[in-house]
């Protein structure tokens with residue numbers, strides 16, 4: 356019995372050793388956030404859902420629910436904005452998803468977006484797909500037969516992001532009412548090889564298990580070995596209380612590294628709903644963890660982006 360236990364332990368250790376994300380530095384979540392911008396308009400006047408960077412072509416995309424669409428329609432608008440917040444173009448996606456996250460993959464001088472598609476009645480996407488960002492285009496899954504991607508058998512619904520610095524593809528997905536996180540090398544994901552995720556585990560409940568003030572997940576991003584999660588509500592939903600928090604987890608162990616840390620980024624914004632986390636590295640080599648917030652009034656919501664830039 357003891358020998359078998361020992362053998363199993365050795366096998367488990369070996370499996371863990373294979374499925375490892377190389378070490379890297381985490382962001383210090385206790386340092387203040389800096390402004391990129393406030394009060395910018397995207398192509399939609401709804402609450403932004405998330406954002407993503409093409410770090411090679413240095414582009415920024417923000418995803419909103421499409422103007423006039425119901426919360427369960429799955430209709431999205433993806434805006435391309437420059438780093439000063441000027442709108443450069445947009446695409447519409449019909450009945451695709453909620454926009455919890457999107458991923459921008461640089462392909463030469465083009466950007467390909469990985470998004471949800473085939474929205475369920477809930478409005479959340481039931482698969483992923485990948486398309487070239489082309490200003491002015493509308494994609495309709497009912498007429499578009501491009502490949503649907505369900506990276507894992509357990510994937511019921513979910514979204515993707517890319518760690519643009521360490522070049523990894525990340526999927527957060529739902530399975531039997533729990534959220535999971537899985538990571539692959541980007542090259543493997545692009546070639547459609549999802550057979551061996553580097554990690555794949557169940558995310559603890561942020562409120563009940565990790566001690567966040569709210570259980571409202573508002574964004575996730577991965578930088579190297581660490582997963583970052585943003586939680587919280589708008590002032591409208593919280594009764595005026597600032598309850599936005601950020602936490603980091605070690606992808607190799609599932610352990611909480613820091614937080615939940617209260618973030619006061621943009622605390623004076625009207626409405627201020629936390630919406631989106633993303634990673635970007637500047638030309639000068641500064642890694643940034645971006646936090647998005649929606650502000651303004653219904654019918655005229657605005658985008659606000661802040662970032663943390665201290666690694667420890």
Ligand SMILES: *[C@@H]1O[C@H](CO)[C@@H](O)[C@H](O)[C@H]1NC(C)=O
Pocket residue numbers: 540543548549550551
């Ligand atoms: C799929 O990815 C894994 C992990 O990187 C790799 O070991 C395997 O060789 C790949 N399979 C193919 C068919 O490329």
